[in-house]
Amino acid sequence: MRIYLVCFTVLAIMSPLAATAGTCYDQCNINLQNCEYGCVKCDRCESGYDTCINYCNTRDSDGDGVVDSSDNCYQTYNPNQADCDGDGIGDACDSQDNGWNVSQVGARYCAYESALKWNGREIRLYTRNLYQSACTGAVCYKRIQQKTFNCGWYSESEDYDCCKLTICGTTSGPCSPCDDAWYGNCSMGYPYCSF
Numbered sequence: 001m002r003i004y005l006v007c008f009t010v011l012a013i014m015s016p017l018a019a020t021a022g023t024c025y026d027q028c029n030i031n032l033q034n035c036e037y038g039c040v041k042c043d044r045c046e047s048g049y050d051t052c053i054n055y056c057n058t059r060d061s062d063g064d065g066v067v068d069s070s071d072n073c074y075q076t077y078n079p080n081q082a083d084c085d086g087d088g089i090g091d092a093c094d095s096q097d098n099g100w101n102v103s104q105v106g107a108r109y110c111a112y113e114s115a116l117k118w119n120g121r122e123i124r125l126y127t128r129n130l131y132q133s134a135c136t137g138a139v140c141y142k143r144i145q146q147k148t149f150n151c152g153w154y155s156e157s158e159d160y161d162c163c164k165l166t167i168c169g170t171t172s173g174p175c176s177p178c179d180d181a182w183y184g185n186c187s188m189g190y191p192y193c194s195f
């Protein structure tokens with residue numbers, strides 16, 4: 001009696017109501033294991049297994065002409081298989097935009113931060129990188145920390161002079177990294193990248 005129950009299960013998953021592409025093969029394997037360990041007439045169940053796998057290989061759940069095993073959105077009709085970010089998940093069912101590529105690496109400083117540490121005030125200088133989405137063309141930026149140095153017990157109002165003294169060796173005259181960092185705008189109208 002057991003063999004018929006197992007083989008019935010193999011045949012059952014071949015119906016159009018069978019589950020997703022991922023579970024189609026899983027179900028075939030599960031039932032083959034049942035054949036190996038539970039069936040008396042294993043050849044009969046193994047034949048069903050072959051039929052099951054063949055069905056999985058040729059099934060096209062969403063009817064877009066691409067079989068489930070090759071379809072990058074097997075439950076969504078998308079015959080063009082477009083995948084703008086190249087992550088293997090088609091645009092039609094991809095909720096995550098992974099197509100962000102660096103479009104500009106900033107050499108110019110655009111921001112600084114100061115923080116009190118146990119040994120004094122720490123200054124951090126940043127530059128900006130721009131990223132562009134291969135999917136939407138949208139642009140965003142990220143701040144990239146470039147230099148960190150400690151200003152001892154300078155007060156916050158003296159950070160700028162401390163920066164100039166540390167980077168350029170003097171507090172008089174211009175000092176591009178510090179000038180850029182203090183007065184540069186990192187966002188330039190772009191949003192900060194969410195990734």
Ligand SMILES: [Ca+2]
Binds near residue numbers: 065068
């Ligand atoms: Ca399909």
Ligand SMILES: [Ca+2]
Binds near residue numbers: 064071074075
């Ligand atoms: Ca599809």
Ligand SMILES: [Ca+2]
Binds near residue numbers: 083084088
């Ligand atoms: Ca994708």
